Amino acid sequence: MIQMVLVTIVAAATPLMIAALGELVAERAGVLNLGVEGMMVLGAATGFAVAVETGSTLLGAAAGAGAGLALAALFGILTVVLSANQVASGLAMTILGLGLSGLVGASYVGLKREPAPHLNLAGLTDLPGIGRLVFGQDGFVYLAFALVAGVWWFLWRTRAGLILRAIGDDHTATHALGLKVRRVRFRAVLFGGACAGLAGAYLSLAYTPFWAPAMTAGRGWIALALVVFASWRPLRVLAGAMLFGGATVLQLHAQAAGLGLPGQALSALPYLATILALVLLSLGKRQGGSLAPAALGRVFTPHR
Amino acid sequence: MRILRGALSAVLALGIGAAQAQEKKPGEKLKVGFVYVGPVADYGYSFQHDQSRKALAAALGDKVETSFLENVPEADSERSIESLARSGHGLIFTTSFGFMEPTLKVAKKFPKLKFEHATGYKRSPNVSTYSARFYEGRYICGEIAGRLSKTGTLGYIASFPIPEVVSGINAFMLGAQSVNPNIKLKIVWVNTWFDPGKEAEAAKALLAQGADILSQHTDSAAPLQEAEKQGKLAFGQSSDQMRFAPKAQLTSIVDDWDGYVIAEAKAVLDGTWKSHDTWGGIKDGMVVLAPFANMPDDVKAKAEASKKAIADGTLHPFHGPVIKQDGTEAVKAGETAPDPMILGMNWYVKGIEDKLPQ
Known part of the structure; x- marks a missing residue:
């Protein structure tokens, strides 16, 4: 029973984790992408459509990530190349993504397919207590955990990651040093979009294996809150995703078990936790400073 | 769009x-x-x-x-x-x-x-x-669930605590109690009309708590699919969702607005339109039940009989005595609940253990 609940918490946390990691990289480079929800839902539609046509979950997932990446490329051209306002462009991407996904998915509504296969290791998966939790998830879950490690390693252990963070903190100085501000930002945005698309594909291929318009139901926005909650650190994204996913799942289980917990209050928990985390972290860290990348959301226009 | x-x-x-509303030209x-x-x-x-x-x-x-x-x-x-x-x-x-x-x-x-x-x-x-009158359909669903449940526990995924949803839960429970007085009903409020992921989680939670038949008042097919995956039974919502769960869907309460919408448009065209209230049920063809499936023939026959009885008025889901959760009598024996009571229902019937969110 406890294992079953933990398995569902991990499943609920996975899309948040993947999308938030992508957004974290983009924001670390100084680009605020409010189009996560749109890229996610487009990834869900495209992923499902391709998976149905080809019969391959793997191709579907790749197509989902590709669709997110394509929308992110448009966002990148607008904000990084043409220096358009990031907030307005991001919101436009969300609306565009929701609309496009309806178009892409129109003829796939009402179809269903088998969910993505779960790992099944002889002996290990059947271990009591932790078998299914550790060895019985689907591929997306393991990929999400690998992404956490990969993003952490990239940002804190590689030169390219250092450059990316430096650009996110001060694009003028890094530009003066001869670093390719716009190239790095554009790639970070693409990575963020691909992650959002992949998270969407997880929803339509593994979590609830069908396509329905607007099926992301606001998870892109939760991913955005999660990045802030995690104070732009990958390992905290992992913890936060478990907390956010756990809050949702546990309140449903509490209700089913007949515990008199107020569901509405628990549903609001992720957002309250984000506000609380922001307050605590900004009090604790630098005096009057912010934890956010200093150049986050600011438009960069290079001098010619 | x-x-x-x-x-x-x-x-x-x-x-x-x-400009102000344009007059329609002939x-x-x-x-x-x-x-x-x-x-x-x-x-x-x-x-x-x-x-x-x-x-x-x-x-x-x-x-x-x-x-x-x-x-x-x-x-x-x-x-x-x-x-x-x-x-x-x-x-x-x-x-x-x-x-x-x-x-x-x-x-x-x-x-x-x-x-x-x-x-x-x-x-x-x-x-x-x-x-x-969705509650008419839900009463029949309750009867079916009461007859088919092996664990004696039913699950209900609810959206928001408005009278329409609450009266649906009550009718479902009364229907189930009419065939199995000891039936238990577990309710999960998801606070949304449409979120496939959350609805699936709610279904998993209810099934994990021993419910073997699910009913929902949310709009996606995710709970049905979850029931199908786990080899359990469920009712569809708003339209026939058989395609999602051919082995799990028992029936589905289908809303049929065609007749009403056409009649109202005609009335506007004829200039006879007047503000009024319409509340149609099985009798009026506004509430339709999708073909009964995945159940033995005798249960099917009884469900058909109840459908007929509700249509001709011999069966009313809220026929007294209806006892509230707190033990007070809401409808006296021999009487049926008046429409305003059903339309404003904000209490559970006896036997439901959940606390209604306010």
Whole structure:
């Protein structure tokens, strides 16, 4: 029973984790992408459509990530190349993504397919207590955990990651040093979009294996809150995703078990936790400073 | 459709059509607009409403022109309704409970236009309300569930604690109790009409707690699919969702608005339209049950019999004695609950252990 609940918490946390990691990289480079929800839902539609046509979950997932990446490329051209306002462009991407996904998915509504296969290791998966939790998830879950490690390693252990963070903190100085501000930002945005698309594909291929318009139901926005909650650190994204996913799942289980917990209050928990985390972290860290990348959301226009 | 919405807003911004409601010229088509809370492709509530829009276009094709806005958030619906009102629509259907106040507000601004609000209870001279007696269908679902449950525990995924949902839960429970007095009902409130992921989680939670038959008052097929995956049974919602769960769906309460929508449009065309309230049930063909499936023939036969009894009035889901959760008597023996009581239901019947969120 406890294992079953933990398995569902991990499943609920996975899309948040993947999308938030992508957004974290983009924001670390100084680009605020409010189009996560749109890229996610487009990834869900495209992923499902391709998976149905080809019969391959793997191709579907790749197509989902590709669709997110394509929308992110448009966002990148607008904000990084043409220096358009990031907030307005991001919101436009969300609306565009929701609309496009309806178009892409129109003829796939009402179809269903088998969910993505779960790992099944002889002996290990059947271990009591932790078998299914550790060895019985689907591929997306393991990929999400690998992404956490990969993003952490990239940002804190590689030169390219250092450059990316430096650009996110001060694009003028890094530009003066001869670093390719716009190239790095554009790639970070693409990575963020691909992650959002992949998270969407997880929803339509593994979590609830069908396509329905607007099926992301606001998870892109939760991913955005999660990045802030995690104070732009990958390992905290992992913890936060478990907390956010756990809050949702546990309140449903509490209700089913007949515990008199107020569901509405628990549903609001992720957002309250984000506000609380922001307050605590900004009090604790630098005096009057912010934890956010200093150049986050600011438009960069290079001098010619 | 969002593009249409954007275009409408743009028209609004330009001030074109900002004049008061246009008088309909003879020979001109009646423009009928629909506002949906969900996507038309949800294969549920909004889908069924859109079916009636299509039926209207088919029935009165040369006299009407239809359009719709989908995915309209309840909190932001006034703008959408007004955009339809300003763009020459003569009859506007607003199809979600949460559109009630915005509909009344816009209707006041456009006294010559006719509005139809689904599932609400407030009317004005140019706002009619209509709804279906979904509870009739839910009572039959309850009977079926009571007969088929092996664990004696049923699960219910509920959206928001409004009277329509609460009366549905009560009718379901009364139906189940009528065949198994010791039946248990577990309820999970998900606080949304449409979120496949959350609905699936709720289904998993209920199944994990021993429920073996699920009923839902949310709009996606995710709970049905979860039941199918785990080899359990469930009821569909708003439209026939057999395609999602051929081995799990017992039946589904299907909303059929076709007749009503066509009649109202005709009334506007004839100039006989008046503000009124309609509450149709199985008898009126507004509540339809999808073909009974995945159950033994005797259960099927009994369900058919109940359906007939409700249609001819010999069976009423809220026939007394109906006892509230706190033990007080709501409906005396031999009487049936009056409509206002059902329409304002904010209490559980005895036997439900959940606490109703306020």
